[in-house]
Every structure is written in structure tokens, then in C-alpha cells.
Amino acid sequence: MKKNVSLRNAIIAVVVTNIIAVAVILYAPIPFIGGMRLVTGQEYDFLQKFGKMIMVKSIVEDRYVDKIDTQKMIDGALRGMVSNATDIYTQYMDEKEFKEWTTQTKGSYAGIGVYIEPKDGRIMVVSPIEDGPAQRAGIKSGDYIIKINGEEMTSDDMNKAVTLMTGKEGKKINLIIYRPNVGNKEINLVTEKIVFKTVKSKVINNNIGYIRITQFTETTGDDFNKALDELLKKQVKGLVLDLRDNPGGLLTECVKVADRLVGEGTIVYTIDNRNQREEWTSRPDKLNIPLCVLVNEGTASASEIVSGAVRDYKAGTLIGTKTFGKGLVQDLIDLRDGTGIKVTIARYYTPSGECIQGKGITPNIVLPLPEKDKDRELKVEEDIQIQKAIEVIKSKL
Structure with a gap:
């Protein structure tokens, strides 16, 4: 009896697969030649694999000794399909994961x-x-x-x-x-x-502005501009931008930051799988006081875009240690059922045309923190990287 049920379910699975295959063949947007719809070998192989997947699902649900969580099985199949064919940053997310991930760029x-x-x-x-x-x-x-x-x-x-x-x-x-x-x-x-408060600012050494950006969320660009404007009103003579341990975030927000620093030109450009180029540019006006940018191995992605633009335009001096090296752009796609997929859609390039994926950016002045200082909160006068930035800025006044 059980064998008959399994066979019946398998037959149903095959029938469903054939219906889907016919629908794909009839309606998928693939070119016609001579009035006839052509299916590529790759498409045909996929349809066969898809049919097998439905059969396996049906058999396991029917014959497995314990109760099967069907949704978990489907999520696992989708996760595997994505992860086995792509890079480590492209991921399928179930409802809980998708909600948690989107929250990270909110408040x-x-x-x-x-x-x-x-x-x-x-x-x-x-x-x-x-x-x-x-x-x-x-x-x-x-x-x-x-x-x-x-x-x-x-x-x-x-x-x-x-x-x-x-x-x-x-x-x-x-x-x-x-x-x-x-x-x-x-x-x-x-x-x-x-709570994300991504921008902090103060005056150090009497007349030098200091801004720390911890990540790039939806308000970071505007918050940075407000902080910079406040410091300029205080007539600071130089600026230290601290991007250490900044893991990145939204490209739109890091572009707003770079726009104030580098002058007219390309801040960053991306190239996708169709070799299409998209670029983000900055306006002519720029910061007219000496700038130092602090970076380390935790400086990644969007914060590397800012660092790379500053380096390429020689708009400031990078101080610290080599950055993380993430030169890939992801898009977060809502699948409309509570789940989503984060997919790598392009590589990004600094203004000079360098993709820093896997390489990182070596600062102009390589200066690692002493081991004894890595695990504790440092005051400005104890932080040798900040002190070096102050020294560099003073030398340019």
C-alpha cells in the first residue's frame, strides 16, 4: 500500500513537472527561430533536474520515518541552489534571516x-x-x-x-x-x-576636527555632513576621518561622504556580468583643509570606497593597516513572501580602475597599533594612529 502511495506521488510529481516544463517552453522569454520555440540544452537539463527534485521531495515526505518539515526542506533546497553556484556573499534567506538582515541598515x-x-x-x-x-x-x-x-x-x-x-x-x-x-x-x-549612531565628532588637539563613522546606514551621509559643517564652523584646521573597524553598508551613503572630500570626478564605478558600467561622481567643491583617514583590517566594503577615492585623488593621507578587501557589490532582493536573496551583482572599482577584492588597500603610512592597545578603549593621546594623523596634518598647515 505504502509503495503504491509513493508511486502515485512520484507520478503526480512528474506530471506537475511536465506541466511546468510546457509552461516554460510556451511562455519563457527566449527567442523564436522560424516561428518555432527553441529550448536550449541547458534549459532542458534544468527541467529534468527540477523534476527530479520534486520526485525526491515527494518520496522523502511519504517514506521518511519521522515527520518532515516541508518548508525547511524547500528553504534548504533554495539555499543550496544559491550557495553551490555562487560566491560566499550570495545567500538565500528565510523569513527570519531576511528580517534580521534588513534590520541592520535601519535604526x-x-x-x-x-x-x-x-x-x-x-x-x-x-x-x-x-x-x-x-x-x-x-x-x-x-x-x-x-x-x-x-x-x-x-x-x-x-x-x-x-x-x-x-x-x-x-x-x-x-x-x-x-x-x-x-x-x-x-x-x-x-x-x-x-542603536545605530554611526557618526561621532569632536575637536581634538585644540583645532583639528575628528569624525568617526562606524558603518554606513540610511542616515550616515546626512549625519556626516552635519558633523562636518559643525566642525568647519568652529574653524578647525584639519580633519581626521576614522574608518577603522567600519564594515561598510550602503553605497549611496558612502558616496555622500566621499563627495565632500575628493573634488570633481568619479568616486567609484561598478561593472556587472553584462559588462555594463555604472558610476557615481562627486561635485567640484571639496574639503579645503588637510585630511587624514584612519583604516585597518576591519575597514571594509563601503568604507573602502571612501578610502580608495581619497587615495586615488590624493585628497588625504591614509594611515593604519591594510583594509579588509571587499570589492563586490550586493543587492538585497525581496522575494515577496517574507524571504529574500542577497546576490553579488557587480565588482566595484576605485577611480584609478583598481578592484580591491581580496587585496585591500595599503595605507600611505603603515602604522599598526601595539598589541597592548588592541583590546582596550584608547584616549586620543594614547592612540598612536590618531597622533600620527595630527602630526601629518600639522606638517601641512
Whole structure:
């Protein structure tokens, strides 16, 4: 009896697949030749695989010893289809993951306050969010997250890791991190509301402006312009822009920042899989005081766009250590059912035509922080990179 049910379901699956195949053949936007619809070999292979997938789903649902979570099976199939054919940044996200990911460019969310990226098959911390639970616990750029709540993590578990480390306030999180040249360390955290205040500014050394940007969210560009205008009203003689441990964010916002710094020209351009070029340009007016930009291994993506434009136009001096090296652009696509897909759509290039993917940007002045200073909050007078920036700016006055 059970075998007959399985056979019946398999037959239904094949019939459904054939209906879909006919629909694709009749209505898909593929060229006609001589009035006849042609199906490529690749399309035909895909339809066969699609039919097999439906058959497998039907058989497993019918014969598996325990109850099957069908939605989980479908999500897994979609996730696998994307991850097995693309780079590490292109990912399918279920409803929970998609909601959490889109929240990260908004005003706030509940979590431990850490930005992560896949690297070398593992999950690497690009940067902790300033004054978040992760930073207060001593987590820093370059750490690798090995386990979360006892579960081993690899680069394939990025979405799962985000889900485990976010959620309601007060959730207890146990991490095992690996720090190069140090070893493993266990850290216990509690999630809390992370409020994004991405731009902070002040006057240092009596007459030098200092602006720190922690990431690029929807308000960062406007907040930066307000902060810069306030500093200029105070007649600062130079500017230190701190992009250390800035993991990036929205391209539109980093362009607003670069527009104030580099003068007229191309800030960044992208090239997609059709070799189509899109570029973002800046206006002629620019900052007319000496500029230094602080960068490190946690400076990634959108913050590298700003750094690359400043470097290429010689609009300022980059100080610190080599940046992360992410020269790929992702688009977040809402699939209209609560799920989404983050897909790499282009490579970006600095004004000089360099794609820094996997290479990063080497600053004009390479100056790493001493090991003893990497795990603690530094005052301006203790921070040798800020002090070097002050020295460089003074030399240009």
C-alpha cells in the first residue's frame, strides 16, 4: 500500500513537472527561430533536474520515518541552489534571516553587536559595534567565531550565525572564538538593543576636527555632513576621518561622504556580468583643509570606497593597516513572501580602475597599533594612529 502511495506521488510529481516544463517552453522569454520555440540544452537539463527534485521531495515526505518539515526542506533546497553556484556573499534567506538582515541598515536591532563575514571557510569578525556587548567583552576585528551555543560554525553557516546572535533582548549567547596567535577563548554575552549612531565628532588637539563613522546606514551621509559643517564652523584646521573597524553598508551613503572630500570626478564605478558600467561622481567643491583617514583590517566594503577615492585623488593621507578587501557589490532582493536573496551583482572599482577584492588597500603610512592597545578603549593621546594623523596634518598647515 505504502509503495503504491509513493508511486502515485512520484507520478503526480512528474506530471506537475511536465506541466511546468510546457509552461516554460510556451511562455519563457527566449527567442523564436522560424516561428518555432527553441529550448536550449541547458534549459532542458534544468527541467529534468527540477523534476527530479520534486520526485525526491515527494518520496522523502511519504517514506521518511519521522515527520518532515516541508518548508525547511524547500528553504534548504533554495539555499543550496544559491550557495553551490555562487560566491560566499550570495545567500538565500528565510523569513527570519531576511528580517534580521534588513534590520541592520535601519535604526536599531537586538543582538550582541558584531559584524561578520565569511573568510577562509570560517566566520570572521569584521568589527564589533562600538559600545555593544561584543566590544565590551573584548571581541575584536580578526577574531573567528568557532562555536555559538555549542554549535560549530563555518562560512556556510553565516545566516544561521546571524540568527543565533540576534533576537529578543536578554538572550544568552555563548561563543567560542579563535584569535590568531592567541588561541580559543570562551565568551558569554547577553543580547541587548543595539542603536545605530554611526557618526561621532569632536575637536581634538585644540583645532583639528575628528569624525568617526562606524558603518554606513540610511542616515550616515546626512549625519556626516552635519558633523562636518559643525566642525568647519568652529574653524578647525584639519580633519581626521576614522574608518577603522567600519564594515561598510550602503553605497549611496558612502558616496555622500566621499563627495565632500575628493573634488570633481568619479568616486567609484561598478561593472556587472553584462559588462555594463555604472558610476557615481562627486561635485567640484571639496574639503579645503588637510585630511587624514584612519583604516585597518576591519575597514571594509563601503568604507573602502571612501578610502580608495581619497587615495586615488590624493585628497588625504591614509594611515593604519591594510583594509579588509571587499570589492563586490550586493543587492538585497525581496522575494515577496517574507524571504529574500542577497546576490553579488557587480565588482566595484576605485577611480584609478583598481578592484580591491581580496587585496585591500595599503595605507600611505603603515602604522599598526601595539598589541597592548588592541583590546582596550584608547584616549586620543594614547592612540598612536590618531597622533600620527595630527602630526601629518600639522606638517601641512
